Amino acid sequence: MQKLLLHPKPYDDETLTGYLLRLSLKNICNPKYIFSRLNYFSGKRINNYFIDIAELDPHDLLIISELTNNNLERILDLIIKQNSMSNQSCLFNEKVIPLFAVCTRKAKVCPICLSENEYHRKIWCLVTVTACPHHKVMLIDSCEVCYERLSWAKGNIFRCSCGHMHKKTKGVGAVKECLKISEIMFRKLGILESNSDNHFNEPFSCVDINCLICILTLLLRQLYKVRDSRSFAGINFSLREYADLQSQVLEIIESWPKGYHSFLDNIRSNQKYYDTEGNKAQIYRDFGEFYVSIFSDKNNTYEILKLEFIEYIKKHIDEYSSASLFRILNKNEITFLGLVDAAKYLSIGTDKLTRLIENNVIIGFVPKEKNMKYTYVYKTSIDSYINNIRENEYLSYNEAQDYLGIMLGLDDMVNHKLLVFHFEDHDYSKTRFISKVEIDNLMFMINGKVVIKEDYEIEKIPFAKVIDSGRALKGPNDYI
Numbered sequence: 001m002q003k004l005l006l007h008p009k010p011y012d013d014e015t016l017t018g019y020l021l022r023l024s025l026k027n028i029c030n031p032k033y034i035f036s037r038l039n040y041f042s043g044k045r046i047n048n049y050f051i052d053i054a055e056l057d058p059h060d061l062l063i064i065s066e067l068t069n070n071n072l073e074r075i076l077d078l079i080i081k082q083n084s085m086s087n088q089s090c091l092f093n094e095k096v097i098p099l100f101a102v103c104t105r106k107a108k109v110c111p112i113c114l115s116e117n118e119y120h121r122k123i124w125c126l127v128t129v130t131a132c133p134h135h136k137v138m139l140i141d142s143c144e145v146c147y148e149r150l151s152w153a154k155g156n157i158f159r160c161s162c163g164h165m166h167k168k169t170k171g172v173g174a175v176k177e178c179l180k181i182s183e184i185m186f187r188k189l190g191i192l193e194s195n196s197d198n199h200f201n202e203p204f205s206c207v208d209i210n211c212l213i214c215i216l217t218l219l220l221r222q223l224y225k226v227r228d229s230r231s232f233a234g235i236n237f238s239l240r241e242y243a244d245l246q247s248q249v250l251e252i253i254e255s256w257p258k259g260y261h262s263f264l265d266n267i268r269s270n271q272k273y274y275d276t277e278g279n280k281a282q283i284y285r286d287f288g289e290f291y292v293s294i295f296s297d298k299n300n301t302y303e304i305l306k307l308e309f310i311e312y313i314k315k316h317i318d319e320y321s322s323a324s325l326f327r328i329l330n331k332n333e334i335t336f337l338g339l340v341d342a343a344k345y346l347s348i349g350t351d352k353l354t355r356l357i358e359n360n361v362i363i364g365f366v367p368k369e370k371n372m373k374y375t376y377v378y379k380t381s382i383d384s385y386i387n388n389i390r391e392n393e394y395l396s397y398n399e400a401q402d403y404l405g406i407m408l409g410l411d412d413m414v415n416h417k418l419l420v421f422h423f424e425d426h427d428y429s430k431t432r433f434i435s436k437v438e439i440d441n442l443m444f445m446i447n448g449k450v451v452i453k454e455d456y457e458i459e460k461i462p463f464a465k466v467i468d469s470g471r472a473l474k475g476p477n478d479y480i
Helices: 016-026 031-035 058-068 072-078 111-116 176-188 209-224 229-233 239-254 258-270 283-295 303-315 325-329 339-346 350-358 379-391 397-404 410-415 436-449 463-469
Strands: 089-092 095-098 336-338 376-378 394-396 433-435
Touching: 016 031, 016 058, 016 072, 058 072, 095 209, 176 209, 176 239, 209 229, 209 239, 209 258, 209 283, 209 303, 239 258, 258 283, 258 303, 283 303, 336 339, 336 379, 339 350, 339 376, 339 379, 376 379, 394 397, 394 436, 397 410, 397 436, 433 436
Parallel strands: none
Antiparallel strands: 089 095, 336 376, 394 433
């Protein structure tokens, strides 16, 4: 095998493909001279030079090591390694990122970085990186002279086919939204120090880079109406188009949750499904693939989107009638209960619960139209009601007598205004209830005023007299 004369050393943050293309440029040879020697391209046409995420066999690694005059470990350091835990992700600076986030066909570079040191930085392969935080300029993905796209298929990342050197391209100031997202990507990968003012607000500030890329891409897909996340890494999707969408996504995140709710409003208004019979909407019909994506996720990648989606549905719950509605709303914790479940939770009848809802004692919804099928109750409102009952416990007529353990003329007590029957304040029905606190206060008063004489001769006082004097205990013979 013919040796190459020049062997430039690879940089720590350089892509393997970029290094091999730089090697061919320095030796003034066609890149195919190097790449055609690899088993990876054996028997097939070389239509894409990018091999950084390819599964290269030991023979290919050895060939690259000998051609470049580098040891095998150095070559392995340049490769974007596959994640052994998932074939849908890879390791980028030891951080897990989704494979669809790696640009395997189109390429982009910072012209100022190239003018300072002409090699392809690995971070530029991330589809979400569109600007250079070091020089505050946008990356370029086409020749400024002939407008030919940069691609790994042509291998024109340093010099265009028209002869123009991309390091001579004048940098264009970065769009602030793109710069912010790119800076965050740099910091999360440890390439940039975390002392910048550019950061996401809660709840996105602590999200790992894998989840962040997935969330950004899902929002981008919905805005651009594409089904495949890999579309944004494709050659036909320009950097300018992607940058425009990034600005819209950042607006959603920066104004969270209001911006996200507006985003969901737009999804609903753009759906083609309309119910001509006036029935309530179905969640899938309103949100389609976006709804499926966030709720079919088993790795909690879209947990932030999912939780706020639930909050959005809560605000619009009256508009939906779906068998899966409660399942969605109670995805992470029990938030809503149906009428029967709520009644069981309270240990009361459904009629009484309905009265409490209608009189705004418990927050819920009771349908008044035939096409509205579901009664639901906020669990927090039920818990609040229970706590209130515990603090201000009411007893039924019979429960009050059992509580005292003696015969008690409750009607007489109420007639003489020593106790009060509570109707609408508690039950909104004709059932008579008595406050346990009021009974306790009455008993305290009685215990402090009724005295048994030391000679154990009990003075008998007519019940009416006791009532008039405000000391009342009614016995079997109406005497105390």
